[in-house]
Amino acid sequence: MTPPDTREQHRPPQRRRAANRGNAAEDAFDRLEKAQQEAAAMTNRADDAWSTPAPDATGAEVVHAPDPAAPMPADAFVEKLARGDVPTLEDCEKHITAITTQWLLAVGRALAAIRDHELFRDKGYTSFTAYLKNEHPWHPSYVSRVIADIPVVEALAEHGVDRDLNEGQASAVRPVLEEHGREALYDVWDSTEGKKSAAALVRVARAKGYLPPPEEAETESGAATFSKNLARFREFADLVGDGQGKRLIEAAKEDPDWGKGVLFPALRQAVGILESEFGPES
The missing domain is CATH 1.10.8 (Helicase, Ruva Protein; domain 3)
Structure with missing residues (x-):
């Protein structure tokens, strides 16, 4: 048996004095319905909307395409809460699990499509990072992990x-x-x-x-990071050398604070480091 969550002991008294079960169900409904809507909005649910095949006059089965205006099939758990029924603990835990897993898959797949197919350009953005910064509350590194x-x-x-x-x-x-x-x-x-x-x-x-053990993991992680960064530097140099430097201008204009405060100083510092090592470009 799973031991009780001791965090309950540290909650404010008013939180520990639970309301009646009806109020708890209503509160759970509001929070979980919001989570479901977020996951459902980014999950392909077309299969659920197809109607059951029915024979036509010739006896052949006819499959009807879903009506775009038709409501998405409701979740049985949310329906139970909407009716005012009090769910069981098992009902609640299963629903939380399903919503969390659906969120990771649905949001991850959608963000991967936006990034890989450069769909962010449909809104006028020149980079996926700029799109995330303005359209979503997630840090790019977090999004990268979700996709991976x-x-x-x-x-x-x-x-x-x-x-x-x-x-x-x-x-x-x-x-x-x-x-x-x-x-x-x-x-x-x-x-x-x-x-x-x-x-x-x-x-x-x-x-x-x-x-690997922690010590080896740190060493391997450092080597992997250096290798990855070296590959990025080379890729960057190749892009600029191939005439793609205008992308830098586009990115800087899209976010002037980043362009002037981050990009330009970083490039100037990089040039200074290279010149101190190899001398000025001849």
Whole structure:
């Protein structure tokens, strides 16, 4: 049996004095309905809208396309709350799990499509980072992790994981999936007892040899970061050399504060470092 959450002891008295079950259900409805709407808005639910095939005059089955104006099929859990029924604890926990997992997959896939197909240009943005800065509250590094975590969430969902899965957990075991495959990922997940926090998952992965010890991990991480940055510098130089420098101007004009306060000083510093090492360009 899962021990009770001791955090309840630290909540304000008025929070600990629970309202009646009807008020609790209403509050849960408001919060969970909002979460469901966010996930549903970015999830492809077209399959649910197709009507049941029915035979036409010739006896052949006819499939009708969904009506664009038709409402999206309602979630049974939210319907229960809307009727004023009080859900069970199991109902609530299953719904929270489903919404969280759907959010990671739905939002991650949508953001990946926006980035990979440069859909942000439809709104006049010249970079994915600028699009995120103005259109969404997420930091680019967080978005990168959410997108990269999609295969982990998909694999664990197929494995029958029936609990809340967040970005921290997925990112923690992503190297296991990438380097050792699904069976190793499942081994780590199933072998982690108690709360499957990101730290606990990493400890199990290291104990099983899927991840290097902390010291080696730091060394490998530093080497990987240097290699990745070197590749980026070379890519940047190639782009400028190929006449793509105008993209820098576009990005700077789109965000003048960043252009003048970050980009230009960084480029000037880079030139100074290179000249101090190799001398002025001849």
